[in-house]
Amino acid sequence: MKKILLVLSLVLTMGLVGCSSNSSNGYKNVSASDVQKAIKSSNLLVEMSMDYDIKDFEYFNDVMDSIEEGFIIRAAMNVRLEDVIFIKATNEESAEKIQSTLEAYKEGMIMRPFGDGYGAEENATRAANTIVEQKGNYVYLISADNVKDIEKVIMDTIQK
DSSP: OOOHHHHHHHHHHHHHHHHHHTTTTTTOOOHHHHHHHHHHHHTTTOOOEEEEEGGGGGGGGGGGGEEEEEEEEEEESSOOOOOEEEEEEHHHHHHHHHHHHHHHHIIIIHHHHHHTTTTTTHHHHHHHHHEEEEEETTTEEETTTTTHHHHHHHHHHOOO
């Protein structure tokens, strides 16, 4: 009888420790497509846009093994800036690597071409307001007119 109680208490303890370690970061385990749908349905994007799977975007080939899933929403016209990149990493360490890659993307693909207003006046403002953030296993870049509103949609979707 004591052995049964000991085994049950061990199983219960391991279960509680396992559950608490998964939930301690404050973020839900949601799919990238759930976040993408939330952003698209919010009507916060100003430009006509096109959606891409992150794995079809060659810029991230160096960190592809760290990516579980993700998406890119970009303005349909190349001379307009409105990018939302959302990546779910395999773990937090991988998310840090991906964040570094997104910072390089911000500098090379957003600030350099659009920072002076290439294509349209508002592109310079959008470039200057671009953010790159890591939240648990999630990493995102937002370059748009309403960065904070789009970020709120993301946070509402991933936060517990």
